[in-house]
Amino acid sequence: MQEGQGRGPTRGVAIRIVGLSKAFGDVEVLRDLTLEVQPGETFVIIGPSGCGKTVLLKQILGLLTPDAGRILIDGAPVAAPGQPKPYRIGMVFQSGALFSSLTVGENVGLWLKEHRVADDGVIERIVTEKLALVGLADKKHLFPSELSGGMRKRVAIARALATDPDLILYDEPTAELDPVMTDHIAEAIVDLKRRFRITSVVVTHDLNMGCYVADRMGMLHEGRLVEVGTPEQIRRSANPVVRAFITTQTKGMGGA
């Protein structure tokens, strides 16, 4: 039996992060970070550039190992990639990280093909369906180098969705998208949550989009989540760090 078959419908997983610390040399990136994400919840992480958002996601994936602290997914420590686990994590890399030697369609279908989840006809159908979701069904035969930055990001989203994940991590999913496409992607994120109760962690600079998709959000600052709450609570926060971030974000846009 291959992974991905007979595992029942997708369902969100719970994430529990306790006392997580990570440093690169002398640079302490994360310091005693604590975070809980409920099954099926969409948690948005905001924070200035370089504060360690990507590093946090990579540790949830098991691509980086924490210096201290624990990351539990459904109560079990994260398994290294490739180890068998009862859930699946999809990741939308900040850079897209598409396979440059494969076409868009092959990128999206790679997981299905390598794990022999379905035969070629079915894979083809799923690929088209996921690409349609991000508005790129007609770009299937292009190579990543022939796409714009925003298109690459959307292919990366389609590729993550094709694995039917229980947890999906988005690293700046809308950073290079126009407002219309941003709405579209935000809609897709919300839709996934509604339909499959998928757990999502979204890292973004885009406060509006973040507030729209989030059940709860957290502000990462100096290695910790300095404030966690519903979008409403974050907007109303009295914490000066959060205030500074939010007011900068909405300057010239009529305020929040």
Place this chain on the structure above:
Amino acid sequence: MRSLGLLAGTGAVILRFLQTVGEVLVLLWQAVRESRAAPRNVDKILAQMAEIGNATLPIASLTAVFIGGVLALQSGFQLAKLGAEENLGGLVGLSMVKELGPVMTSLLMAGRVGSAMAAEIAAMSVYEEIDALRTLDIDPVRYLVMPRVLASLLALPVLTIYVDVLGWIGGALVGTVNPQINVSFRTFFDNLRQFMEVRDILDGLVKAMVFGVTVAIVCCYVGLQTRGGPREVGRSVTRAVVLSFICIFIFDYVITRLLI
């Protein structure tokens, strides 16, 4: 104090070297283990073999004919002086089969294909494609390394035979054309057949297989280890090719010694 520092420095270099060797061996072992999945990955292995063939054949053909020719030219004159020129076929034939064929083919393969392997995998490491593979639960060793190692294992002996034959032809041509040597095609190949044993050819093919696997695994290893950006990719390519060359020379000596 100074000598102590030197000692520590040398020690560190040796340790790093041993660690690299260890890691390459681990990667090789993983690739061997993943070979179970070879039947499901025939398409990837064939694609890599085609790549090796395409990249190596033209330059290998040219080099083979010339090496065979120059070898015949050099030894032909000496043999003719001794009146033993009829042995030219055996001499050129054996030198090609046992030594020059496999070594030259793998050096060319390292330069043409190994460098490309290292560059591609290094770029994949640097641009997070390897991370992306791993998050898709696709083992980079199975997906990238194993097909390259198996393709090299299979392609190098075939290429080597081709190079050997072209080398003989080059040698025979020079022998015929040159009035001072004056060995006919027929004499050349009769003599070659008389001296050559199956064992000699097999020795050469064993070398070819070992060199092929070595180049592939070294280049994949260096590629996977790459961190940083485009500059590091470039450095990795150079490093992979140099390391491959060194390994080929060392293993050539060792295998020759073992097979004598």
